[in-house]
Amino acid sequence: MKRYLLVPSAPSTVPPLVERARQLAFEDRNVTFVLLTPRPTGVDDRHVADHLAATEEVLALAQLRRRGLRVERTAIGDASPIWAVEDELRVHPHAYDAVALASRVPRVRSRLLGRDDQSRARALPLPVIPVFDGPADHLPRPLTEHAHRAARLPGAFLGLVARALKRPIFGLFVLMLPALIYLSAGLALALLVNRAFLITEGIALVLYTSMIVGLVVIERTEAAPARAPDEDRERADSRH
Numbered sequence: 203m204k205r206y207l208l209v210p211s212a213p214s215t216v217p218p219l220v221e222r223a224r225q226l227a228f229e230d231r232n233v234t235f236v237l238l239t240p241r242p243t244g245v246d247d248r249h250v251a252d253h254l255a256a257t258e259e260v261l262a263l264a265q266l267r268r269r270g271l272r273v274e275r276t277a278i279g280d281a282s283p284i285w286a287v288e289d290e291l292r293v294h295p296h297a298y299d300a301v302a303l304a305s306r307v308p309r310v311r312s313r314l315l316g317r318d319d320q321s322r323a324r325a326l327p328l329p330v331i332p333v334f335d336g337p338a339d340h341l342p343r344p345l346t347e348h349a350h351r352a353a354r355l356p357g358a359f360l361g362l363v364a365r366a367l368k369r370p371i372f373g374l375f376v377l378m379l380p381a382l383i384y385l386s387a388g389l390a391l392a393l394l395v396n397r398a399f400l401i402t403e404g405i406a407l408v409l410y411t412s413m414i415v416g417l418v419v420i421e422r423t424e425a426a427p428a429r430a431p432d433e434d435r436e437r438a439d440s441r442h
Contacts, residue, residue, distance in 0.1 A: 203232045204299045205274070206331075207290065208266075211240060211283040211319055215304035215335045216262045222302055222333045224269050236298070237263055237276040240286045252278060284322045291327065301326060304333035308341070316344035382410050 279286025
């Protein structure tokens with residue numbers, strides 16, 4: 203039996219959250235829900251905040267039950283939906299299969315900086331089902347995602363170079379390849395811009411190309427004797 207944690211971040215997000223819960227119940231008849239209502243923001247008095255959250259909780263629970271959805275229990279959490287979910291998961295660490303987080307469509311600035319609830323919810327240890335109270339098409343990706351992708355590129359490149367250097371000839375070929383590309387670009391510029399450098403660029407390109415071809419030939423020549431005994435052994439086995 204699957205159990206989902208429903209979290210409306212504001213009263214306006216309750217109707218789309220109820221519709222999403224109805225879809226989940228249609229996919230699995232045995233699904234159950236727990237409603238977690240965050241306290242309203244901007245209310246300093248804790249008792250007033252709890253009273254307002256309890257009112258919102260009753261209204262949301264009525265809409266869920268009107269749709270025939272099974273709600274095991276309800277709870278009131280922190281004003282921050284993410285902190286409310288984290289507190290709930292600390293108390294019930296293995297109770298849920300996913301979190302359905304309903305929020306307003308974030309402003310572009312908040313979305314780009316990764317400050318909206320949906321972006322921050324990706325750090326939660328459970329799968330998060332995003333629900334918006336309006337059209338969420340074409341939302342920009344947070345800049346934090348682009349930063350993480352860019353940070354992984356140098357490591358991937360260095361790993362490629364490290365694997366290439368395990369084979370000396372091939373590693374030298376990889377290190378010489380940028381110089382070959384640079385000389386090719388220089389030759390193209392000499393043809394199109396200043397032909398005074400055409401001869402020098404052409405000679406350098408031919409020399410580097412010859413060195414690379416020579417390295418490939420040496421690599422294959424050194425690898426051939428190592429493969430020959432294995433091939434002879436396979437042929438002998440096939441005869442028997």
